[in-house]
Amino acid sequence: MKASVIMSTYNAEEWLEKVIWGFSVQTEKDFEIIIADDGSRPKTKELLDRLRQEIDMPLVHVWQEDNGFQKSQILNKAIMASSSDYLIFTDGDCIPRQDFVATHIKFREPGYFLSGGYFKLPMDISIAITKDDIVSQRCFDVKWLTGMGLPDKNKLKLSAKGFIASFLNFVTPTKATWNGHNASGWKTDLVFINGFNQEMQYGGQDRELGERLFNKGLKSKQIRYNAVCVHLDHKRGYVNEETWKKNYAIRKNTRDNKVIKTPVGIDSNE
Numbered sequence: 706m707k708a709s710v711i712m713s714t715y716n717a718e719e720w721l722e723k724v725i726w727g728f729s730v731q732t733e734k735d736f737e738i739i740i741a742d743d744g745s746r747p748k749t750k751e752l753l754d755r756l757r758q759e760i761d762m763p764l765v766h767v768w769q770e771d772n773g774f775q776k777s778q779i780l781n782k783a784i785m786a787s788s789s790d791y792l793i794f795t796d797g798d799c800i801p802r803q804d805f806v807a808t809h810i811k812f813r814e815p816g817y818f819l820s821g822g823y824f825k826l827p828m829d830i831s832i833a834i835t836k837d838d839i840v841s842q843r844c845f846d847v848k849w850l851t852g853m854g855l856p857d858k859n860k861l862k863l864s865a866k867g868f869i870a871s872f873l874n875f876v877t878p879t880k881a882t883w884n885g886h887n888a889s890g891w892k893t894d895l896v897f898i899n900g901f902n903q904e905m906q907y908g909g910q911d912r913e914l915g916e917r918l919f920n921k922g923l924k925s926k927q928i929r930y931n932a933v934c935v936h937l938d939h940k941r942g943y944v945n946e947e948t949w950k951k952n953y954a955i956r957k958n959t960r961d962n963k964v965i966k967t968p969v970g971i972d973s974n975e
Contacts, residue, residue: 706763707810708736709787709892713776713885714797715743718752720831720937726839727800727934729760733807737763740797741783744771763788777901777910781971784892784900793889794911795934799823800834802845802933809889812928818894818918821887822879822929823936824862830855831937844935862930870930881925883915887934894918899970908952913959920963 710728714721721740728738742749750766757764767783769775784792793809795801812819826834830853838844847860865873883890888911898917901910915925958964 706735706737706789707733708791708793708806708889709739709789710736710793710795710806711739711741711780711783711787712795712797712799713741713743713780714745714749716745716749717797717939718748720939721749721797722752722756723834723836723839723937724795724797724800725756725760725764726836727802728762728806730803730840730842731801731806732803733810734761736793736806737765737788739765739767739783739787741776741779742766742768743774743776743779744769774906775903776907777903777905778974781900781903782974784895785971785974787892790892791889792892792895794885794887796886798937798939799886799934800839800844800937803842805932805934808928808932812926812931813889813891814926815891816922817924817926818883818890818915819888819928819932820881820884820915820925821932821934822862822884823886823934824860825936826850826938827854827856828938831939834937845933862933863935865930873930874927877927877929879927879929881927883911883918883925885911886936887929887932888915890918890923894921894923896971897921897966899966899968899972901970902955902967903969903973904967905952905955906948908949909956910952913952913956916956916959917965917967920959920965
């Protein structure tokens with residue numbers, strides 16, 4: 706397979722189903738979907754068992770027991786469960802446009818990782834989007850979203866194409882960092898740095914991984930206006946100041962000491 710798509714989830718079946726329908730209609734079909742499940746209830750497995758019969762690409766469910774926010778650990782387990790040498794990362798709340806996988810494959814290059822973004826949707830539109838809206842790609846149409854009540858905001862992420870998209874990637878002040886909702890890289894690079902730091906809970910664990918890839922000598926490409934996904938709204942009950950401080954200290958150590966391999970990562974799960 707050309708790629709493995711790894712997406713995280715936790716007790717969010719309604720959003721996860723919408724995301725999987727988005728991947729079911731990709732222009733590029735030669736990939737697998739790996740669900741990195743951080744301890745969801747049985748409803749998630751039931752959903753995946755049903756969808757596995759309705760979509761064309763392989764759907765792999767990697768699950769671990771619920772032990773609080775342990776996203777880094779389940780992502781590492783998903784990395785090792787992947788069958789491809791190229792890994793695309795997203796979240797179970799980001800619906801991809803139909804050229805999402807093809808775009809990551811098009812721009813991949815040895816010595817680089819790819820950095821994308823997302824377009825945030827409000828809760829009312831997130832709830833209203835149906836399977837038909839996803840399959841028809843209406844949920845990426847600016848006019849349709851405006852008609853659904855999308856507030857007046859910059860919609861270039863959805864409308865930019867071709868040269869304009871490339872130009873906007875070039876001039877954007879946003880750095881090409883590793884963003885967990887839309888990033889990709891070579892499996893060999895991710896395994897070499899020992900994957901995600903499992904000491905980190907919510908808050909910057911994806912950026913820290915990217916910083917270690919930079920320390921390894923990799924460069925990054927900006928594809929935020931090429932690889933498009935819409936983000937479904939949700940609450941974040943797992944955010945707290947203590948965790949942020951701990952994670953910031955780990956990131957500072959990674960930068961200051963040019964850390965490449967995390968001491969608590971993939972090999973901690975063996």
